[in-house]
Amino acid sequence: MNILITNDDGWGAKGLLCLIRNMQQLGHVTVIAPDKAQSGQSNAISVGIPLYMTKLPTPQEIAGADIYLTDGTPSDCIKLAVNTIFKDHLPDLVVSGINHGSNAAVNVIYSGTMGACFVAAEQGIPAIGFSLCDHDLDADFSYLEPYIIPLTKQLLSRQHTYGICYNINAPMGEIKGVKWTRQCKGNWENEFFPQTDSQGNTIYVLTGNFHNHEPEAEDTDEWALSHGYISLTPQSIDMTCYAALR
């Protein structure tokens, strides 16, 4: 099996190395990673900007993997790989992450990790995004790690549907199990406050807190995560609201 891996925290992130190590149990791994952090890059693509792609020497701990670095976004990474390294034969699976931070609820629309999966879904390639609800650079992936290969095998055994991918989020610490979930309704608030830069100019730096609109609903990703479960949400690149069409 040929597995293509990317992330949005950039090459060298602890979560990416953990994912590569695990995926090497399933087949040959090719990595194409951004050369810098690309959090919040969503499905951004580099329009009119020339991109570079460099093959890196492979570190010993992931010997056998092919590693490429680009100055593009996570979406660029998948598009570049599909049109160059894999131009004669698409990869069998795209995996993205492990993201340092949650991509549950509305975060999915801002997520570079999931953006890469959506590009794969557009190309008809099965794709899974993995995220841990811990932004720390040295986040502890050890509780999630035993779930990675069983979940991947389970999802690959399902019939593949065009335009669909999977969004897996794990809570910090002990894990009680896995729940199939839907995206929780909620919004970010208090995201920008005026601050002052060193020149006395007003600047705005993104922050904020998530306001959960349905904390009691037990079928959401947020509920699963706050109760110690891994959330597994199938996501579609078809954003049509069919209820509004009827």
Place this chain on the structure above:
Amino acid sequence: MNILITNDDGWGAKGLLCLIRNMQQLGHVTVIAPDKAQSGQSNAISVGIPLYMTKLPTPQEIAGADIYLTDGTPSDCIKLAVNTIFKDHLPDLVVSGINHGSNAAVNVIYSGTMGACFVAAEQGIPAIGFSLCDHDLDADFSYLEPYIIPLTKQLLSRQHTYGICYNINAPMGEIKGVKWTRQCKGNWENEFFPQTDSQGNTIYVLTGNFHNHEPEAEDTDEWALSHGYISLTPQSIDMTCYAALR
């Protein structure tokens, strides 16, 4: 009515000025626009990057409008406006565009124009994105223009549902009418070819062609556009694939 307008082609784009002029018929207009082209920026947000916001003098042709410029993405623009200019009272409507280029089919996941609408939808604000299938800087918006206010009034008269917004795309030239549509299935292909920069390094610049998977389906946005109709697609920020959950 308080109307907030942004776009992804940046301040000064012909499509933005056309949209402002028209929306001034419906109420007071506040514009917060990127200071440069932000095509393909999707829902990208500026994580860890300080943003600046400047109030500009209002050009005579759109007298009465308040104009702000930022160095952020279209998503940043809406988040900034909601947390500063509109922090005590949300706008009644967000309008984005008119984009120079199509945002139909899978383009919606890459679109900065629609990214701004998705942020509005997350905040519970009614939102409409307008796009014309013409990338030209001097694109002719005159055929679309008579539809802008009637369509906006029609959509505002519907019951507002949290998380939903509208994606309006217009063909070039004469328009036969408006069709409610769903997002067409299809993918971009041949997107990157190796080229050489002035130093002899290999570079990759995004290009490509859209491959329509269902050209015969008469209920899609692509069908409407290729047959001379405006496509009107309701879009949801809930990307859960409910069919895969069942």
